Amino acid sequence: MSHEPKPLPPGATIGILGGGQLGRMLALAAARLGLKCHIYSDVADAPAFDCAAARTVAPYTDAAAIVRFAASVGAVTYEFENVPVAAADAAAPHAPVYPPREALARTQDRVIEKQLVAGLGLPVAPFEAIDGVAGLRDALKKVGPRPFLKTRRFGYDGKGQVVIEEGSDPAVALAALGGVPAILEGRVAFAREVSVIGVRGRDGEVRHYDTPHNTHEDGILRRSVIPSGLPERHQQRAREMATEIMVALGYVGVIGVEMFWLGEDASEPLVINEIAPRVHNSGHWTIDACGVSQFENHIRAVAGWPLGSTVRHSDCEMENLLGEETHGWASLAAERGTCIHLYGKSDARPGRKMGHVTRLRP
Amino acid sequence: MSHEPKPLPPGATIGILGGGQLGRMLALAAARLGLKCHIYSDVADAPAFDCAAARTVAPYTDAAAIVRFAASVGAVTYEFENVPVAAADAAAPHAPVYPPREALARTQDRVIEKQLVAGLGLPVAPFEAIDGVAGLRDALKKVGPRPFLKTRRFGYDGKGQVVIEEGSDPAVALAALGGVPAILEGRVAFAREVSVIGVRGRDGEVRHYDTPHNTHEDGILRRSVIPSGLPERHQQRAREMATEIMVALGYVGVIGVEMFWLGEDASEPLVINEIAPRVHNSGHWTIDACGVSQFENHIRAVAGWPLGSTVRHSDCEMENLLGEETHGWASLAAERGTCIHLYGKSDARPGRKMGHVTRLRP
Secondary structure, rough: OOOOOOOOOOOOOEEEEEOOOHHHHHHHHHHHOOEEEEEEEEOOOOOHHHHOEEEEEEEOHHHHHHHHHHHHOOEEOOOOOOOHHHHHHHOOOOOOOOHHHHHHHHHOOOHHHHHHHHHOOOOOOOOOEEEEHHHHHHHOOOOOOOOOEOOOOOOOOOOEEOOOOOOOOHHHHHHHHHOOOOEEEEEOOOOEEEEEEEEEOOOOEEEEEOOOOEEEEOOEEEEEEEOOOOOOHHHHHHHHHHHHHHHHHHHOOEEEEEEEEEEOOOOOOOOEEEEOOOHHHHHOHHHHHHHHOHHHHHHHHHOOOOOOOOOEOOEEEEEEEEEHHHHHHHHHOOOOOOOEOOOOOOOOOOOOOEEEEEEEEE | OOOOOOOOOOOOEEEOOOOOOHHHHHOOOHEEOOOOEEEOOOOOOOOOHOOOOOEOOOOOOOOHHHHHHHHHHOOEOOOOOOOOOHHHHHHHOOOOOOOOHHHHHHHHOHHHHHHHHOOOOEOOOOOEEOOOOHHHHHHHHOOOOOOOEEEEOOOOOOOOOOOOOOOOOOHHHHHHHOOOOOOEEOOOOOOEEEEEEEEEEEOOOOOEEEOOEEEOOEEEEEEEEEEEOOOHHHHHHHHHHHHHHHHHHOOOEEEEEEEEEEOOOOOOOOEEEEEEEEOOOOHOHHHHHHHOHHHHHHHHHHHHHOOOOOOOOEEEEEEEEEHHHHHHHEEEEEEEEOOEEOOOOOOOOOEEEEEEEEEEEO
């Protein structure tokens, strides 16, 4: 079956692998455009089900279910980067998959992701692939003090990583990760974390949103502030780097590229930290502060539509609501100038992303 | 069964009678707040079904279906003013209904609606209830030249009305409406049509959006422009009048009050034309130009939440996409600064509201 990259007309259905809050906000954006969504999730109470036209509950490893799903939609996308590549491959004969499987495959493994970035000549922290304790001991001599040991795969929100402190036993750190293939990453002394939310259309057009300044706590994004204070030259460079990555991957859709700014001075460089081949938490503010959000632009790209404006009409700050913070919804809803977004999750486990607020600054 | 007016918590379900574009945009707004929607429609392909957690297809006259629907939700609202009052009454023992049944009952009949407004001492065009040709002939002597003869009930978008031209036979006009109970309305020579989009919470708090300037073609709203050019004193008066109506009705939710500004001069008064007990087409721009849209504020009011900010961050113009105009979606989507909204309707009949665009002016 061939897949002409024809735009999906209003009324067509987009299939989304994953039913979390990102899938939910993608479904809401698709609905604005008159497009339907079919959500595929491995849990029965996926937040995105509440606002989707069609639902599949099945494991991501169920190839037959993936085939039925893909055959029912005009294009397939995904909302988390740990979708098995085999699922994308099972879908591909039945509907085009965006972002392309290479983006998924290469960002699922931290070593391969960093090799991609370094191979483009873009700055990354020093890193070494780790297959065992002996290799880890060697690598520790190369990457500088107090580095991060992370699983190569399936890490998110600070999970699957430990810091190797001076004088500690590396074998203990490796064991703490369960002995899986790992990556040792040098610690980058940075002044600010920023990110580029970029989007590339099927036709290769690229746009970016203004770069937010991100603050993490316990490995989880706490807030994004826009504008970031990053000098214009750095913003420009950050966008160029994100574009180079998108072009290298033949990318279609929204990408999140996290970067470190090493010092709050125009002479200090940016270093690329991580790539997310999907809509990104640090882009949630675009719903409230831009005419066309990252979610709508992802849907537009996947559907083969023209990209929408990424222009920002308001300064703002986005703050995540984690765990029981969501119980403050009534007072947050009463704040003037605050847009509240709740994800329909019932279990407010500690650290779980339950919603976010965007505070517009007039 | 008693109904304490407790706020609906995130995760609760709001029932919406009606599944058109207004129900669809209400469902999208509810999803932002972590609230589910159950849509009740008498057609199987209602646009709002595509983004709702639960669906009922049944006639509005099916009391048993209404009862099951109401029993499954935490509050009931409606998205069109011709929902039978009997449906609201069937729902009421099982869930609170907002806006209140009186708002529905009194705005379904143009005579009763105008009596309400006139009874508050607010300006309306001269009107006479018409029960037959003899009465019509008498009434024609009172209301001025070229008046409108309209059905008392079930009119919308210019349907169910005729102009009685000088020298024409009134009996023909009455027959053209099918001989149903009618109202004769004096023609108001106005300079501009404006509207107030107001919202009243369960606690009686009232807010308003900026007043749009509306242009109609063939009885259908063509565009709304904000700001309207209405002097501040008039805007203030328009808001006061809408508030008086809401208070008189014990209103909860968003209301649309259409008004005529008789001349483009600060000395010219406003005259109330029509009340819509629901979210209103002339408020669609609030999705893109305000932090909290009319749809979200309606949901907040119905759910007993604090009202959200009605502050506008951008000047803008909203234009409806009628019938085949929707086929221009690709070029509209490519316009810079344009937010496109399509309603998921497949049949682009002439004059049918298929979507709208909001053009933000930075």
